[in-house]
Amino acid sequence: MAALLKTTTTPTLDEFHAALDNCGDRWYSVCLKITRNPAYAEDAVQDGLMTAWSKREQFHGSAKLETWIHRIVVNAALQLLRKNRPQIWQPLEEDFAVEPVTPVDARAEQEMGMELAAALEQLSEFERVCFVLKHIEQWRLNEIAESLETAVSNIKQGLFRAVRKLRISMAEWRSEL
Amino acid sequence: MISDEQLILYYYRDGLSKQHLEEISMALEQDAQLAERFSMLSSQLGRLEADDEVAAPAPAMRRWHNSLDQLVVSEQRKPSPLAWLWQSFQSGFAVAAAAVLVLAVGITIGLNLPDGLNNPNQGFEAAESTDSFASGLRVFLQETEMQLAGLDYDNTAQRQALITEIISRNRMYQLAAQNSSDPGLARVLRAFELVLVSMVNEQSSDADIEAARAQLVFELTAMQTKLAHVSSKQVPQL
Numbered sequence: 242m243a244a245l246l247k248t249t250t251t252p253t254l255d256e257f258h259a260a261l262d263n264c265g266d267r268w269y270s271v272c273l274k275i276t277r278n279p280a281y282a283e284d285a286v287q288d289g290l291m292t293a294w295s296k297r298e299q300f301h302g303s304a305k306l307e308t309w310i311h312r313i314v315v316n317a318a319l320q321l322l323r324k325n326r327p328q329i330w331q332p333l334e335e336d337f338a339v340e341p342v343t344p345v346d347a348r349a350e351q352e353m354g355m356e357l358a359a360a361l362e363q364l365s366e367f368e369r370v371c372f373v374l375k376h377i378e379q380w381r382l383n384e385i386a387e388s389l390e391t392a393v394s395n396i397k398q399g400l401f402r403a404v405r406k407l408r409i410s411m412a413e414w415r416s417e418l
Numbered sequence: 419m420i421s422d423e424q425l426i427l428y429y430y431r432d433g434l435s436k437q438h439l440e441e442i443s444m445a446l447e448q449d450a451q452l453a454e455r456f457s458m459l460s461s462q463l464g465r466l467e468a469d470d471e472v473a474a475p476a477p478a479m480r481r482w483h484n485s486l487d488q489l490v491v492s493e494q495r496k497p498s499p500l501a502w503l504w505q506s507f508q509s510g511f512a513v514a515a516a517a518v519l520v521l522a523v524g525i526t527i528g529l530n531l532p533d534g535l536n537n538p539n540q541g542f543e544a545a546e547s548t549d550s551f552a553s554g555l556r557v558f559l560q561e562t563e564m565q566l567a568g569l570d571y572d573n574t575a576q577r578q579a580l581i582t583e584i585i586s587r588n589r590m591y592q593l594a595a596q597n598s599s600d601p602g603l604a605r606v607l608r609a610f611e612l613v614l615v616s617m618v619n620e621q622s623s624d625a626d627i628e629a630a631r632a633q634l635v636f637e638l639t640a641m642q643t644k645l646a647h648v649s650s651k652q653v654p655q656l
Contacts, residue, residue: 254490261482269474283478284605290482294489324601360466375430376466382433397433401423408462 251298252306261290264307271311272318274361274373285321289314315378319370319388363406371399372407420445425456429463488612491619551598555591556645562588563638566631571624578618585614606641610634 252260268289272282293300293310300309361369370389374380375396382400386393420442427433428442446453562584570576588611595604616622617630 254486257486258483261479261486265474265479265482266471269478270472273472279475283475283481286474286478287482287485288605290486291489294486321601375432376463382430393433397423397427401426404426404459404463405422407466408459411462411465 250302252300256306257290257294257297257310260307260310264311268311268314271315271373271378274377275315275318275370276322277361277369281321281325282318285318286314288321289317292317315374316388322366322370360407360410363410364403368399368403368406371396372403375400420452422455422459425459428456429460485609485612488616492612492615551594552645556642558587558591559638559642559645563635563642566635566638569631571627581614581618585611585618588614606637610637613637 265286268286269282272285273279276282276285289310293313296313300306361372364372371385374385374388375382380388382393382396386396389396424434424438424442428439431439434442446456565580565584569580588607592604592607592611595601595607613630613634617627617634619626622630
């Protein structure tokens with residue numbers, strides 16, 4: 242009974258701090274994968290935490306607090322990316338080019354771990370976001386489409402291209418080893 | 419023939435109808451070549467699992483914890499709507515009066531201009547407005563830094579009044595940054611506000627206030643340096 246009552250209670254500041262201690266690294270990691278920019282990733286976690294705190298009364302305990310905040314943080318990363326680079330959600334035909342690697346990307350890569358980072362580097366922004374949300378975050382395709390405000394078919398195409406490119410680059414690594 | 423795209427969707431069990439999923443399952447059982455293709459795909463995707471969690475930088479982690487604390491303090495100090503209106507009225511009166519005056523003068527001049535001059539180049543206006551925003555912001559940051567440098571720790575009431583006034587001015591720039599679609603600048607100013615609020619928190623010790631003041635002076639100096647590098651015709655994108 243006590244546990245049941247607890248799940249309907251608005252989370253406290255201590256619970257937020259505990260969630261941050263437990264999952265701060267994971268939140269930062271996923272934001273880094275989405276944005277490929279450490280500064281954006283830090284801002285996204287901060288924005289997400291602020292939003293989660295301001296909406297804490299909407300948390301009903303059906304999921305763990307950490308999971309609930311995680312989702313908000315991911316949305317904050319997407320929002321930040323969209324605000325700073327609105328062109329990334331433009332038609333897919335224009336999205337084939339791989340963006341040049343910048344010093345910021347290089348730092349992100351260093352922080353993210355070489356293998357996955359190097360793989361993600363081969364992808365355009367749209368492909369990367371589709372892949373991270375589907376493969377790592379395990380969102381449903383229609384959830385991704387809704388969040389990116391595009392059609393499910395576009396998300397599928399982005400995902401297919403991402404997987405195709407990743408398989409090619411993985412095959413190349415194997416042959417180099 | 420089942421394509422790689424269909425196998426990808428099958429791997430994720432998403433984007434395919436139930437019937438389609440069953441068809442692919444059956445085909446995988448019957449077709450060894452297809453099963454091998456799927457096995458290779460699964461193994462490749464499996465190697466890209468998210469097992470490489472990155473440690474968040476320690477200063478960022480501290481900042482996130484501090485932001486939560488400061489947000490709570492900020493909420494606790496939030497005045498009632500009536501008190502807020504009165505406070506806003508007091509602190510915003512001079513600014514509002516100046517704005518009304520500028521507007522009135524502008525309208526008067528505009529109404530009296532000859533037709534040819536009554537349609538000014540909008541690009542020029544925008545650049546000028548951006549420029550005055552940036553220079554106003556620079557002055558505000560400079561003044562705030564000086565005011566904080568000379569903060570009187572012995573006179574609590576005076577200190578609180580000064581910081582409340584700084585918060586109020588900071589909010590104006592924050593709002594202006596939001597309205598001019600500069601979320602980076604708005605975010606920095608919001609972070610300033612959180613530190614300022616912690617300085618008027620009655621529970622803060624002198625040491626806490628001094629630490630907050632030192633942090634803010636550092637941030638203000640850094641931001642002024644950044645602004646100095648920004649062209650005088652651009653709003654700083656932080």
